[in-house]
Amino acid sequence: MIIKVCGMREPKNIEALQQLDIDFMGVIKYPKSKRFVDQDQSLAIEQLTMNKGTVGVYVNASMQEILNDIIPLQLDVVQLHGDENPAFAKALLELDLKIFKAFQISTDYDFDSLRNWESLAAEHPGKVFFLFDTATKHYGGSGKKFNWSILENYKGNVPFILSGGIVQMMQQTLKT
Numbered sequence: 001m002i003i004k005v006c007g008m009r010e011p012k013n014i015e016a017l018q019q020l021d022i023d024f025m026g027v028i029k030y031p032k033s034k035r036f037v038d039q040d041q042s043l044a045i046e047q048l049t050m051n052k053g054t055v056g057v058y059v060n061a062s063m064q065e066i067l068n069d070i071i072p073l074q075l076d077v078v079q080l081h082g083d084e085n086p087a088f089a090k091a092l093l094e095l096d097l098k099i100f101k102a103f104q105i106s107t108d109y110d111f112d113s114l115r116n117w118e119s120l121a122a123e124h125p126g127k128v129f130f131l132f133d134t135a136t137k138h139y140g141g142s143g144k145k146f147n148w149s150i151l152e153n154y155k156g157n158v159p160f161i162l163s164g165g166i167v168q169m170m171q172q173t174l175k176t
C-alpha cells in the first residue's frame with residue numbers, strides 16, 4: 001500500500017510530514033483550489049530537503065506550467081486531475097516523471113472508458129497509477145468518500161490509489 005498526503009503548503013507542515021511513514025506528499029497546483037500553492041510557496045518548498053516523493057496536482061494545466069514546477073517542487077509524480085489525455089501523460093513519462101491519473105467516480109462509472117489509459121500504463125510498467133476520487137464539479141478536494149464497492153466493476157490491472165474523504169479511522173478497512 002502507498003500513502004499520499006495531499007494539500008501540503010506550509011514548510012513547517014512539510015517538515016513535520018517528513019517524520020511520518022508515508023510515501024508521497026501532494027501539492028495542489030490548481031488555482032481554483034483552496035489548497036493552491038502559489039509561486040512564493042513553491043520557492044519556499046524548493047529550499048526544503050525532501051525524503052518523500054512529491055506529487056504536483058494539476059487540472060488541465062499546460063505542459064509549460066508543469067515543466068516550470070519540476071525543479072522548485074522537486075516533482076517525482078504529476079497527478080493529472082482534469083480532462084487530460086494519454087498523449088499528454090506520455091510526454092511527461094518521457095521526462096522520467098511518474099503519472100497518477102485521477103478519475104472522478106460516480107455510481108454508474110464506465111470503467112471501459114479507461115482502456116486508452118490502461119494501454120499507456122502497459123507501455124510504461126510501474127510508472128502509471130490510477131487515482132479514483134469522488135466525483136465533484138470542482139474536480140477534486142470534495143472531502144467526501146465515494147462508495148468503494150463500485151470498484152468491484154474495475155477489472156483492469158493498473159494499480160490504483162483511493163482518494164476522497166479518507167480519514168484515519170478507515171485505516172483498517174484500507175488494509176483489507
Ligand SMILES: O=C(O)c1ccccc1NCC(=O)[C@H](O)[C@H](O)COP(=O)(O)O
Pocket residue numbers: 006007026028030033034035057059081133138139140141142143144163164165166
Ligand atoms: O484538493 C483539492 O483542492 C483539489 C482540487 C482539484 C483537484 C484535485 C484536488 N485534490 C487532489 C487530491 O488528490 C485530493 O487529495 C483528493 O481530491 C481528496 O481530497 P479530499 O476530497 O479533500 O479528501
